[in-house]
Amino acid sequence: MAQGAHMAFGDHRNPVIRPGDLPPYLRTPGRTIPSFHNRASKHAGSAKKQPTNTCGYPLPGVQNPSATSVMAQDYFVSDDTWAKILKEGQFDYIVVGSGLTALAFIDETLKLDPMKKILCLERGDFWLPTHFQNLPLPFKMVLGGPSETFPWTLSRKTYEEKSLGFCHGSCPFFGGRSTFWSAWCPQPSKELMRDFPESMIKTAEDPKFWNDAKKLLNVVSAKNINDPVYKDLQGVIDEIMQRTLPELQKQGFADSVEPAQLAVGRSPGSRSYYRFNKFSTPGPLLAIYEKQRNLAKKSPVEGMPLEIMLNCTVNHLRSLPDDESNYVRFIETSQGTLSWIDDNTKIILCAGAIPNATLLLNSFKDCRPSEGGHVGERITGHFLTHIAARYPAKYFEGGEWRPGGLHIAAEYLAGRGKARGECDGDRGQFHVQITAIHTSNPEGDADDAARECPDYAAAATYEQLKDSKDHVVFVCASLGELSENNDSTKMKLNDTKDPSSNITLQFTLDQKDRDLWDDMDAATYKTIEALCSGNQLESDGKLPPIEYWDTDANEGEGGWSTKKPKQHTIRIPGIVHEAATAYVGEKETGGSLDKYYRPHGIKNVFVTGGALFPTSGSWNPTLTMCGYAQDLAKKLHEGIPEE
Structure with missing residues (x-):
């Protein structure tokens, strides 16, 4: 393939460049019709037209356009x-x-x-033109499955470690x-x-x-999202966590807590109003x-x-065989080779x-x-625990919030594992993502609840909400760091022919990981207990028990229980945030x-x-x-x- 030479285009030391001077590989699509009404205006003729078969004349146009072919016309x-x-x-x-x-x-x-x-x-x-949670509820089916690809060969050791199982893949x-x-x-x-x-x-x-x-x-603090769903319960939950933080710190279960900091999609045409979308x-x-x-x-x-x-x-990224300048000169892609000199x-x-x-x-x-x-x-990353619990909503009444309607709150708690050696720096890190949700109409609010929760994969399910009209449901998604010093966790090239996926990937747990995971689970339960203390720092013995969601109950259908669920039901396989x-x-x-x-x-x-x-x-x-x-x-x- 011939190598092209650099042109002077775009060099702002030569500032006068006209649109017609742009090189042919830089495309500026022609004008499109901005609205339906302009089809009959003086602008209609200036819109870009197909060279043949315009509007079905003299022959029908393309009958089976693909999404890519339509978007490629302009984007x-x-x-x-x-x-x-x-x-x-x-x-x-x-x-x-x-x-x-x-x-x-x-x-x-x-x-x-x-x-x-x-x-x-x-x-x-x-x-997808946007985050899948911004789309109608049926789009929940696209999470995982065919939309996730795994460009590696997973080691058998990782596959058989049930608490890990795999590493979450790419969205191609x-x-x-x-x-x-x-x-x-x-x-x-x-x-x-x-x-x-x-x-x-x-x-x-x-x-x-x-x-x-x-x-x-x-990025917007959950307490500042100008969305009625995030308005009142958020203040109550944040007040409880701020008040109970000193005790959690004293007991070694937390270092800090704050309203969740969330990346919020902007509402079209508005700079001040945030409708919580992803x-x-x-x-x-x-x-x-x-x-x-x-x-x-x-x-x-x-x-x-x-x-x-x-x-x-x-x-592949390639240099010329006789080039000792340490510059990559060409890129091999599935669509041909890009090169320069x-x-x-x-x-x-x-x-x-x-x-x-x-x-x-x-x-x-x-x-x-x-x-x-x-x-x-x-290679490192995060392991996960999910625990869902509920508590009567009346114990959270405060400020302007009273039970009824749909309300969501999001809080972030950070902590570290117990010190097990002389060096405090060896304490592994974890955090708990707390989502609180209350709805008096689970069936009617199902769509909004699923769309507005910060993380669909760690949100309350309809099964958890349908019998919880008088409760606040908490879903705690906890993430802990994998040890970076585990020599058994690594990736290396293998003999697979496809260069985009010719590696073997292995994650394992060492004792430090297992200890931190135990500490994280204990801290998550303690966080739930702190949340459910209501307006009291410590229980006076008269408060009702916390109920936890047990996926093993009712012959695998799941249900609420005052007993803490078994460990294997709360630890979620799948490493995330690899680094x-x-x-x-x-x-x-x-x-x-x-x-x-x-x-x-x-x-x-x-x-x-x-x-x-x-x-x-x-x-x-x-x-x-x-x-x-x-x-x-x-x-x-x-x-x-x-x-």
Whole structure:
């Protein structure tokens, strides 16, 4: 394949660029009809028309369009444009993936310089336009199953460890996991970012780091969501937890508690009113696309079009055999090979901790443990416990809240396991995501309850709510960190032919993990007891017992019981939030990336996401991951010094 040469287009040292001067691989679709009423206006003739068979004349048009073919007309790279990109396309950044860190990097880059040329490569198709919880209730069926793919071979040891069982997979569609995530966005303290390198800690100490990430994701405290469902019960639950926190701290069950920090999708046309819907990337990415398209239509041009290519899997990053400059010069994809001859193009990996590491292992021998590298040697993540309980609603009356209608509250409690050695820093981290829900009309509120809960996978079910009209139901989803020092937990290349999935993945539990899981479960039960103390710090012996949901009751149908459920019914298989597969640190001490998030020895490849973290903590990682993706954009805008 011929290698194209860089053109001068987009170089803002040559500021006068007209729309007609844009290279053919950067597409600016023509005008579309903005509304039905304009079909009869003077604007109707200016809309883009099909060259033949317009409106069924002289022949019928395409009768079986696909979702991708329809969207590609205006939003995604068409076959014709892709052919031009392969032939002569030159970009400042090629972004692999379309999830949350891809959005963070692209958004920040184009804010800093809208003239940057960016190509986003997504391995999957267009599927959901928004988070599945924002859609009608029947879309709950898309959670998991065919919508989740596992680009690895799971080890038998992990499969047979029933409390782990597997690692949650990827969502192989435009937007990735962002269309399914829980939206919890806690901000970890410096102390919780254990063993993070000094460069990453220093970056996170700047208040702008967190503020920019929160602004991107529209992070809102549950107590500030201007939605009637989150109004009154939230205040009651938060007051109880704040009041009981000192006792929980004294007993070693908690370090802190706060109203949940949630990524909230903005209501169209409103800056002040938040209707609780879930944040995901398809809408914001397409909004950036539209903005850049409009900037590219101005004369002179004020911005470069953003190009998004679907169904394009990146398999290898390559350098020329005789090139000792340590620059990647071409990318092998499932849709052909992209190549260039200069040093300007940079590759940004935004595909997730395991896919990013898989690509590095396939592309660079020096990243492989067999060749002295460290990618995949360390991998961590979170294990989960779910406990549901209920308590009479009358004990939570307070402020403006009284039982009746639909009410939801979300609270976040962070803690650490018991000290079992001389070093307090060895205490593993966990947190409890508390969702409280009350409805006096379970059947009528089923749709809203499912849609508005912060995490559908950890929400009260209809079966739990239908006989709980006089109760507040609590669902506690607790996450604990897997030890990063477990040598049996790792990923490595295997002989599978497909380079996008030719790894073997293994998670195991060591004794530290088992101890922390026990401590986390105990803290979760203690949190529920604190919640159900009502307006009393300690029970006076007259309060009714707490009821727990037991999935084994009623011959497996489930039911409420005053007995705590068995351990195997509350521990949820499936590792989430995997991290540390290629973390920032010196190569001599096990690190895989330098302080600019590049693999050691490679000059134009950069990694985002949980792969960067040396430890996982217990906190939901998305806010932090997006912050570092934005930081990467800032570093590249400022310029990385030559070594």
